[in-house]
Amino acid sequence: SQQGEEDPQALSIQEGENATMNCSYKTSINNLQWYRQNSGRGLVHLILIRSNEREKHSGRLRVTLDTSKKSSSLLITASRAADTASYFCATVPSGGSNYKLTFGKGTLLTVNP
């Protein structure tokens, strides 16, 4: 069963612009994670935000979490062509462990040079 749902399904921007992707989920979570998948490759973990955190930064990535709305957003600033990939949110249920990830369907980001 899907827990996280990303929005939009696809996003196309120009290099240098910011990209924002959203994730909504249905049940209480322990943490929410974002992963990137380049074409033909496996997923790469980007960032983890815990349920008691509201915002985290990692380089050009900024993740926010609103547990009252059961939603998260991933912002990529100053995008580059190399950021072209699919981005997935994954949730860990409240009281659960990181082995029990539930992935969304992903957002396909295309950054045009």
Place this chain on the structure above:
Amino acid sequence: DADVTQTPRNRITKTGKRIMLECSQTKGHDRMYWYRQDPGLGLRLIYYSFDVKDINKGEISDGYSVSRQAQAKFSLSLESAIPNQTALYFCATSDQDQPQHFGDGTRLSIL
């Protein structure tokens, strides 16, 4: 060299055949996982293993079996493949409760 290696990377086979997908890791992680990815869907967990003697079913284990031959090796078998098992399969590892590390996947087509 990749930390999580999956073999083969691509496989085409026929309905009814037995297939084994292999995964090996050099990260020294205790936990290993098998997922499948279908177009338009997120990853779904098939099986996971906390150590050699601890194997657990995931969300979609029917039609699959696994073997944890060693801490570093975790294989996925399809005893009698069917077309709706055509998918991209990923192996992942984690160090206890840390985020997961994925291999590059096996693209499996069943005719």
